[in-house]
Amino acid sequence: MSENLARQFLLREDVVFLNHGSFGACPRPVFAAYQNWQLKLESQPVEFLGRDLTETMRVPRIALSAELGTTPENLVGLTNATLALNIVAQSLDLQPGDQILTTDHEYSALEKTWAYVARRTGAEIVVVNVPLPLTSESQFTNVVVGGMTERTKVLFLSHITSPTALLFPIEAAIAEARKRGIWSVIDGAHTPGHIPLSLDALGADFYAGNCHKWMMAPKGSAFLHARPEVQGLINPLVISHGWTSHSKEAGAKGAFGNSPFIDELEMQGTRDPSPWLSVPAALDYRRTNDWTGVQAHCQALAQDTAQRLAELTGLTPLSSAAFSAPQMVAMPIPPCDVDQLKLDLMEHYNIEIPVFAWQDRHICRLSVQGYNSKPQMDLLIKALTELLHLEARATPQFASQG
Numbered sequence: 001m002s003e004n005l006a007r008q009f010l011l012r013e014d015v016v017f018l019n020h021g022s023f024g025a026c027p028r029p030v031f032a033a034y035q036n037w038q039l040k041l042e043s044q045p046v047e048f049l050g051r052d053l054t055e056t057m058r059v060p061r062i063a064l065s066a067e068l069g070t071t072p073e074n075l076v077g078l079t080n081a082t083l084a085l086n087i088v089a090q091s092l093d094l095q096p097g098d099q100i101l102t103t104d105h106e107y108s109a110l111e112k113t114w115a116y117v118a119r120r121t122g123a124e125i126v127v128v129n130v131p132l133p134l135t136s137e138s139q140f141t142n143v144v145v146g147g148m149t150e151r152t153k154v155l156f157l158s159h160i161t162s163p164t165a166l167l168f169p170i171e172a173a174i175a176e177a178r179k180r181g182i183w184s185v186i187d188g189a190h191t192p193g194h195i196p197l198s199l200d201a202l203g204a205d206f207y208a209g210n211c212h213k214w215m216m217a218p219k220g221s222a223f224l225h226a227r228p229e230v231q232g233l234i235n236p237l238v239i240s241h242g243w244t245s246h247s248k249e250a251g252a253k254g255a256f257g258n259s260p261f262i263d264e265l266e267m268q269g270t271r272d273p274s275p276w277l278s279v280p281a282a283l284d285y286r287r288t289n290d291w292t293g294v295q296a297h298c299q300a301l302a303q304d305t306a307q308r309l310a311e312l313t314g315l316t317p318l319s320s321a322a323f324s325a326p327q328m329v330a331m332p333i334p335p336c337d338v339d340q341l342k343l344d345l346m347e348h349y350n351i352e353i354p355v356f357a358w359q360d361r362h363i364c365r366l367s368v369q370g371y372n373s374k375p376q377m378d379l380l381i382k383a384l385t386e387l388l389h390l391e392a393r394a395t396p397q398f399a400s401q402g
């Protein structure tokens with residue numbers, strides 16, 4: 001299966017590409033659709049950008065909302081999750097002494113975003129440590145809810161974490177935040193196309209996701225979802241033609257006939273909307289190629305490889321399988337020079353994979369996508385065994401849990 005699928009991607013054949021998680025990879029048919037959009041734009045820019053864009057931008061919103069369990073009115077197409085979360089973080093009205101509650105597993109660019117907001121507003125960042133290994137929902141909920149105080153105004157959580165590749169069970173924390181009047185802001189950069197999403201049912205106030213990672217749309221396609229009740233709180237970071245001085249009460253119309261939420265955020269001056277317009281092609285590609293089946297295969301391969309490495313290192317996995325991202329596993333490795341190991345993996349085995357230090361751990365983060373294969377996993381195990389001088393040790397604690 002994966003050999004045929006591998007040919008459908010543009011990735012270099014000489015590289016064993018085990019880092020889908022960082023920027024994704026786009027299948028050829030989706031990339032062709034993307035280029036078609038660009039050709040269409042270039043052949044009549046005024047018609048494309050000046051007259052038709054409002055209508056054209058609606059199509060991905062409709063297709064994506066069906067996929068994500070919401071309505072098109074709650075979604076805005078943006079270029080990436082960082083932008084979407086910056087818009088939220090810089091819109092919320094925070095005062096000195098307010099608290100922004102988050103965890104120690106967040107993505108570094110967004111940690112900086114909140115640090116910037118805290119500095120400008122006088123709000124305080126409260127970080128709770130999510131204990132490892134993560135093996136139960138209550139373990140997560142207890143630390144997050146335990147961090148909420150009278151002063152908490154924002155709860156910021158990753159749904160799938162970047163350094164630790166954990167699937168955080170965020171549902172109960174979101175519900176508790178809502179009860180206490182705390183805005184929940186979720187970083188779902190890794191979730192669209194990776195896990196099933198039902199955004200309205202999840203009930204977060206704000207949820208940002210990337211389509212260019214696991215959904216395999218071209219780079220620069222992402223969305224911000226906001227509950228209708230909080231859309232009026234959002235201000236654009238870039239003021240352009242979409243802005244109006246109208247109040248944002250329910251039912252207000254934006255400059256292009258959508259809501260102010262959509263019109264103010266989607267229009268940011270001249271930009272290439274082709275990645276966003278290619279999202280329906282990515283969804284079609286997944287349906288045509290039984291991506292649900294492909295994902296199940298990838299998940300089994302990822303978990304099996306992590307288990308094999310854990311048997312060699314004797315190191316406890318970061319979570320039981322239920323709380324690991326399905327197609328991405330952060331595998332603990334023994335202490336080493338992580339930069340050198342990463343270089344050696346590329347230089348001697350042509351393996352592209354992230355290796356880094358996080359807190360007091362050393363981690364190799366494996367991504368498995370449809371173009372990857374069992375022989376590639378075997379090569380990774382061989383390479384790590386040789387470079388880290390590993391030999392079989394005792395079976396680690398959470399190896400066989402579902």
Ligand SMILES: Cc1ncc(COP(=O)(O)O)c(C=O)c1O
Nearest residue numbers: 080081082107158161162187189
């Ligand atoms: C958890 C998380 N949040 C946000 C981002 C940022 O995504 P982007 O660069 O597409 O904005 C990433 C990127 O890897 C991520 O892993």
